[in-house]
Amino acid sequence: MATSIEIEAKALLTREDYEKILNYFSLDVSDGFIQKNYYIDTENRDLRKLGLSLRIRKLNGYVMTLKLPMAEGLLEKSQNLLRDQFDLFQQNQVFPEGDISDFIESLYIKPQDLKIIASLSTLRIEKQYEDLTLAIDENRYGDNQDYEIEMEATSLKRAKALLEKICQEVGIPYRENFESKQKRAMNALSQKTK
Secondary structure: OEEEEEOEEEEEEOHHHHHHHHHHOOOOHHHOEEEEEEEEEOOOOHHHHOOOEEEEEEOOOEEEEEEEEOOOOEEEEEEEEOHHHHHHHHHHOOOOOOHHHHHHHHOOOOHHHOEEEEEEEEEEEEEEEOOEEEEEEEEEEOOEEEEEEEEEOOOHHHHHHHHHHHHHHHOOOOOEOOOOHHHHHHHHHHHHHO
């Protein structure tokens, strides 16, 4: 299992802001790639109650990632999955064995109670900016669509400063985004079921 720390700043965009950023950097949607995220929890949202998030990302294979909050950023524990493992979980709720399953059990959550709750597709376009990578995203989940930019850095202060600088250069407002893609997808699902 791979472990890493993710520190990123995010800003929400309007469709017009999104197009301005693409034009500013001379980019087009054909420069992007599609990634699909499947968000996992129990019916009672036991992981969410603990402040944890779990997803499987499909992009050149399948990677399951558990995110745990830290003072700054998130600790990510990732595990590669085979297509068969993903299919077995998606279709029959057989959670893949491994370090993430063991960790979840240590929290007194039964892996067999976990299931895919929501999904989100992202058209991501990446652009080198200074010495980092800017991610320009168009997200679709359920009947919803939104746009955002993300910047990962070694500190939240630096990531946020670079996003603010980009917005200023492009001539758009900086709207800091504190909600993860998973939270937005899950909230949209909750709204739909009311």
